[in-house]
Amino acid sequence: MLNDLQNRITVAKVGDYKFIRHRYMHRLLFGLLLFAIWQGAVNLELYPRYLLPSPGDILQTMIYGFIEADYGLAILESLRRVIFGYLLAISVGLFAGLAIARYHFLDTTVGASLTALQSIPSVAWVPLALLWFGISEAAVLFIVILEAFIPCALGVRSGVMNIPREIIRAGQTLGAKHLDLYIRVILPAIVPQLITSLKLSWAFAWRALIAGELFVSGLGIGQSLELGRSLADMAQVISMIVIIAILGFVSDNLLFTKLEKSLREKWGLN
Amino acid sequence: MFVHVNNASLIYQGAKYKGKYILKDVNLDLNKHEFTCLLGPSGCGKSTLLGLIAGFVLPSSGEILVNGNPISRPDINRSLVFQEYALFPWLNVIENVCFGLEHKLKNKEERCELAMRYLKLVGLQDHAEDSIAQLSGGMKQRVAIARALVVEPELLLMDEPFGALDDQTRGNMQKLITELWLELKTTIVFVTHSIDEALLLADRVIVMSKPDTGPYSHGEIKADLRIEQPRPRQLNQLSAQRRQIMDLLYQKENFDAAI
Numbered sequence: 001m002l003n004d005l006q007n008r009i010t011v012a013k014v015g016d017y018k019f020i021r022h023r024y025m026h027r028l029l030f031g032l033l034l035f036a037i038w039q040g041a042v043n044l045e046l047y048p049r050y051l052l053p054s055p056g057d058i059l060q061t062m063i064y065g066f067i068e069a070d071y072g073l074a075i076l077e078s079l080r081r082v083i084f085g086y087l088l089a090i091s092v093g094l095f096a097g098l099a100i101a102r103y104h105f106l107d108t109t110v111g112a113s114l115t116a117l118q119s120i121p122s123v124a125w126v127p128l129a130l131l132w133f134g135i136s137e138a139a140v141l142f143i144v145i146l147e148a149f150i151p152c153a154l155g156v157r158s159g160v161m162n163i164p165r166e167i168i169r170a171g172q173t174l175g176a177k178h179l180d181l182y183i184r185v186i187l188p189a190i191v192p193q194l195i196t197s198l199k200l201s202w203a204f205a206w207r208a209l210i211a212g213e214l215f216v217s218g219l220g221i222g223q224s225l226e227l228g229r230s231l232a233d234m235a236q237v238i239s240m241i242v243i244i245a246i247l248g249f250v251s252d253n254l255l256f257t258k259l260e261k262s263l264r265e266k267w268g269l270n
Numbered sequence: 271m272f273v274h275v276n277n278a279s280l281i282y283q284g285a286k287y288k289g290k291y292i293l294k295d296v297n298l299d300l301n302k303h304e305f306t307c308l309l310g311p312s313g314c315g316k317s318t319l320l321g322l323i324a325g326f327v328l329p330s331s332g333e334i335l336v337n338g339n340p341i342s343r344p345d346i347n348r349s350l351v352f353q354e355y356a357l358f359p360w361l362n363v364i365e366n367v368c369f370g371l372e373h374k375l376k377n378k379e380e381r382c383e384l385a386m387r388y389l390k391l392v393g394l395q396d397h398a399e400d401s402i403a404q405l406s407g408g409m410k411q412r413v414a415i416a417r418a419l420v421v422e423p424e425l426l427l428m429d430e431p432f433g434a435l436d437d438q439t440r441g442n443m444q445k446l447i448t449e450l451w452l453e454l455k456t457t458i459v460f461v462t463h464s465i466d467e468a469l470l471l472a473d474r475v476i477v478m479s480k481p482d483t484g485p486y487s488h489g490e491i492k493a494d495l496r497i498e499q500p501r502p503r504q505l506n507q508l509s510a511q512r513r514q515i516m517d518l519l520y521q522k523e524n525f526d527a528a529i
Binding site: 166184 | 324326343344345346348349350352354356357358359360369370372373374401402403417418421427
């Protein structure tokens with residue numbers, strides 16, 4: 001028992017390097033295992049090949065899709081759409097959140113409705129958007145903005161409400177008031193919370209985008225998915241799902257999570 | 271009179287204990303360049319009185335004048351030092367100190383120069399570029415004091431500023447604030463619940479208490495004592511005043527029973 005404990009302490013002391021190397025090794029092995037099971041299922045021919053393509057088929061489809069077909073363009077179109085919608089959504093969300101935090105009657109009315117709105121999945125808005133805006137880009141943007149502004153607004157609201165009272169008072173006794181107080185105290189004070197909200201909004205925007213694009217013609221990841229379905233091209237369907245996963249993972253991990261962590265440390269949270 | 275609290279009352283605004291007085295008919299006059307301590311047990315309204323002078327809350331009745339002007343909101347002429355420091359973590363040490371100078375000095379170099387002078391006064395000249403998260407509690411409070419003093423306020427309000435510090439740091443900070451006051455002669459109102467701290471620091475000790483413990487009781491001023499001993503002071507020279515305050519704060523019979 002004691003020996004075991006001692007061993008564990010020594011391992012921990014060897015340093016983070018070994019620990020991190022282990023973590024990446026584990027991830028790699030787990031991934032390889034999944035691919036092996038997948039390939040095994042294909043080899044056993046449990047399902048017809050057109051319903052269950054092999055990892056190699058997917059790779060081939062991807063290479064073909066990027067070189068010969070319009071995968072690259074579809075991704076760029078989707079990114080353009082989601083970034084535009086996202087930027088609009090977070091601008092609206094930021095000001096809505098600040099207003100709700102500032103005025104109590106807005107909190108009891110608008111704030112409460114936002115919480116209710118948040119429980120509606122984005123795909124439920126698609127029929128409404130199609131009837132209002134037609135089968136158009138505007139319909140997709142509408143869904144993206146509606147989905148993405150809510151977490152931003154609610155996050156900003158709770159961020160402002162959780163600023164320690166003394167921080168605001170310190171700003172006031174040092175001469176900051178009105179707009180100046182917002183720019184020099186309130187906004188910087190909520191930066192860590194704001195990053196968390198922006199991350200959440202991005203995830204919502206991304207989900208709403210794919211839901212919207214499924215029903216709208218034109219280039220885009222959602223349309224490529226839908227095209228794959230109508231042509232019964234399972235390799236394309238899975239390729240698109242993989243692309244969505246990679247883009248989501250990259251934006252979440254590389255962009256937001258690290259920034260969030262370092263800011264929280266600096267602001268003395270955690 | 272520099273600060274004139276005239277019959278100020280504050281009524282509790284929440285739904286519970288509606289109509290309860292927190293402070294009732296408080297009268298207090300403070301002179302310029304004086305170091306005043308508001309001393310009393312928790313719940314006696316001393317921090318509330320400080321909040322009224324700062325302008326965070328307005329009195330329900332009566333008035334508070336500073337330099338003859340009624341107070342309506344917080345103002346840069348009355349800066350504050352809080353128990354929990356309330357530094358801005360997104361700014362480094364010198365940027366925190368510069369915060370209040372933004373509208374006073376247009377030139378950034380002048381601001382930094384003045385801030386540096388005050389950082390030197392509190393002994394932090396070597397930590398100007400440090401981030402707030404890496405400072406100890408005592409250092410944070412030094413930054414907060416420099417930040418409040420650099421704007422050269424008419425009145426420095428301190429709300430239990432050393433309450434979160436360990437004993438040794440607390441002793442050092444008491445020495446520091448005495449030195450700063452001797453040099454700058456800023457008018458200071460200092461809230462504390464420590465009798466010894468009040469005796470070591472103040473020209474005047476305003477003793478406050480809460481006469482009974484019921485939910486509808488309110489704080490009041492019990493006594494206004496002048497401490498004449500020259501600084502730096504030793505606690506053993508102050509035992510007579512200490513005894514006097516103890517008698518005021520604890521009912522006489524309880525106190526005798528305790529010893």
